[in-house]
Amino acid sequence: MSERVIPLLDHRSAALAPPSSAPDPHTPAAISGRVSDRLGRPLRDLRISVTDRCNFRCTYCMPKEIFGKDHPFLPHASLLTFEEITRIARLFITHGVQKIRLTGGEPLLRKNIEVLIGQLAALRTLDGKPLDLTLTTNGSILARKAKALKAAGLQRVTVSLDGMDDAVFRSMNDVDFPVADVLAGIEAARAAGLGPIKVNMVVKRGTNEREILPMARHFRGTGIVLRFIEYMDVGATNGWRMDEVLPSSAVVQLLRTELPLVPLEPTAPGETAERWGYADASGRHDPQLGEIGVISSVTHAFCGSCNRARLSTEGKLFLCLFASRGYDLRGLLRGDATDEEIASTIGRIWQGRSDRYSELRSTMAPDAAGGARHIEMSYIGG
Ligand code: SF4
Numbered sequence: 001m002s003e004r005v006i007p008l009l010d011h012r013s014a015a016l017a018p019p020s021s022a023p024d025p026h027t028p029a030a031i032s033g034r035v036s037d038r039l040g041r042p043l044r045d046l047r048i049s050v051t052d053r054c055n056f057r058c059t060y061c062m063p064k065e066i067f068g069k070d071h072p073f074l075p076h077a078s079l080l081t082f083e084e085i086t087r088i089a090r091l092f093i094t095h096g097v098q099k100i101r102l103t104g105g106e107p108l109l110r111k112n113i114e115v116l117i118g119q120l121a122a123l124r125t126l127d128g129k130p131l132d133l134t135l136t137t138n139g140s141i142l143a144r145k146a147k148a149l150k151a152a153g154l155q156r157v158t159v160s161l162d163g164m165d166d167a168v169f170r171s172m173n174d175v176d177f178p179v180a181d182v183l184a185g186i187e188a189a190r191a192a193g194l195g196p197i198k199v200n201m202v203v204k205r206g207t208n209e210r211e212i213l214p215m216a217r218h219f220r221g222t223g224i225v226l227r228f229i230e231y232m233d234v235g236a237t238n239g240w241r242m243d244e245v246l247p248s249s250a251v252v253q254l255l256r257t258e259l260p261l262v263p264l265e266p267t268a269p270g271e272t273a274e275r276w277g278y279a280d281a282s283g284r285h286d287p288q289l290g291e292i293g294v295i296s297s298v299t300h301a302f303c304g305s306c307n308r309a310r311l312s313t314e315g316k317l318f319l320c321l322f323a324s325r326g327y328d329l330r331g332l333l334r335g336d337a338t339d340e341e342i343a344s345t346i347g348r349i350w351q352g353r354s355d356r357y358s359e360l361r362s363t364m365a366p367d368a369a370g371g372a373r374h375i376e377m378s379y380i381g382g
């Protein structure tokens with residue numbers, strides 16, 4: 001992550017000029033209420049990164065060579081405060097956001113994260129309902145935190161876990177962290193009632209595809225939904241190559257050699273995972289055995305229904321996981337912009353969105369995608 005400074009506030013924020021005494025006929029009207037982007041996609045899902053730090057150094061996300069001891073992580077004063085995050089979340093909700101996911105880095109490293117969760121849990125959607133409030137974690141300190149997170153109002157968690165084999169897992173997280181401690185974190189989350197729990201496994205060909213079946217065997221019948229994610233060209237530091245992608249179709253095929261699966265309908269619009277249910281002897285889905293998901297970000301892009309916005313640790317709004325630039329909202333939060341002005345800016349930015357990187361990736365020359373300059377996933381969350 002050598003370049004973190006992003007040129008900001010484009011012309012779409014011009015509406016923030018302070019009002020003059022006489023209304024300017026050219027000033028665009030404030031944007032309020034539910035918004036859709038240029039491809040007709042609503043704004044429903046907000047991912048908020050609360051820290052750019054992580055205690056793992058997964059080779060596909062924060063490789064040690066780049067994120068070493070001397071890496072300049074953001075100073076504390078650059079991070080959005082909990083009050084700023086809650087204010088901006090409330091303004092996103094006025095445009096239709098129903099779900100908020102806290103990410104990082106590793107979000108549980110942010111001090112007093114429970115306080116932020118408590119503030120977000122008190123917010124209500126436009127329909128007056130509680131938010132779908134969740135968090136993605138590497139699970140390393142989940143065992144210690146699960147109860148407090150639940151008590152603060154967190155509903156569920158997604159845990160990243162790339163293998164059951166301790167040696168493979170230690171080598172993938174690159175800090176020699178044992179798999180048993182993550183499994184203990186998952187158990188603690190379950191005991192605390194943070195469900196339904198999802199476990200995300202990034203599958204990298206040549207590295208951990210042997211872990212697919214052991215992972216499925218371990219989580220089948222537990223109520224935990226295991227999801228296999230195609231290895232992506234996130235960031236600019238992981239040296240991604242297309243031949244390291246194991247397509248989801250191959251994952252499903254492999255699973256079916258041992259564990260019968262039947263396709264399931266999506267549960268929500270814009271759902272990223274394709275669902276497969278474990279089948280019983282009669283070939284029907286057995287809810288007791290549960291289900292898996294495959295997220296085919298590379299081989300079967302789902303940009304057409306992408307309703308996700310991402311807010312970085314220092315308050316920049318990104319419209320795509322693969323974006324190379326963001327829009328500075330922290331400047332507005334720390335300036336004298338009113339809620340209406342900030343909400344209007346968010347609405348305007350979303351209305352101008354046309355990002356669909358994964359769909360376009362398939363039209364790029366084979367090496368172009370891996371070489372493209374994106375913001376790091378550890379900075380805006382996955
Ligand atoms: S590539 Fe960007 S637009 Fe497409 S699904 Fe991913 S985040 Fe959404």
